[in-house]
Amino acid sequence: MHINHTATKGLSITRANTTKTISSAREYPLTDEQIEMFRQLELKEKANRRLCGNGYFDSDYIFKHADGTLYYPDYPTKAFGKLIKKIPELPQGITFHGLRSSCVSILVHQGMDVKSIQKWVGHADIDTMLRIYAKVKDKEAKREISDAMNGIISLKDYSSNQ
Numbered sequence: 001m002h003i004n005h006t007a008t009k010g011l012s013i014t015r016a017n018t019t020k021t022i023s024s025a026r027e028y029p030l031t032d033e034q035i036e037m038f039r040q041l042e043l044k045e046k047a048n049r050r051l052c053g054n055g056y057f058d059s060d061y062i063f064k065h066a067d068g069t070l071y072y073p074d075y076p077t078k079a080f081g082k083l084i085k086k087i088p089e090l091p092q093g094i095t096f097h098g099l100r101s102s103c104v105s106i107l108v109h110q111g112m113d114v115k116s117i118q119k120w121v122g123h124a125d126i127d128t129m130l131r132i133y134a135k136v137k138d139k140e141a142k143r144e145i146s147d148a149m150n151g152i153i154s155l156k157d158y159s160s161n162q
Helices: 034-056 075-087 098-109 116-119 126-149
Strands: 006-009 013-015
Touching: 098 116, 116 126
Parallel strands: none
Antiparallel strands: 006 013
16 A cells, blocks of 8 residues: 555645655555455445446545545544444544554554654654654553562551551
């Protein structure tokens, strides 16, 4: 999958010819599951084209309305917010953009190389990546120290009346 431009919303949806930064333009290898999902979306698009006929809006975007018109750029954020509200078991404070930080946290926790993570999420500079990395590592270090403290200081037995 290639990320090579952005879409913005003003009076209409505008396709910019570039990404915000050079590092934002990137490629991702796809898993077999993702390839199958895109194949299913392609079949759905072909069916929608037949249903809409000449009224179908033609574009090379993958995610769009049934008639081919483009989603507004804030559509994923709003749809994600609605989804979170429908499922109370999920953390209600998480945002669509917050998934980026969650992704970084998971990759850091799995021991991935920080520079590789930076390229994966498309951060322009390592400083942004390191700030997130430092927060994750700080939380992990505190947990490790807290776990290590178990049993070092024995608790007084308060069950007796002495």
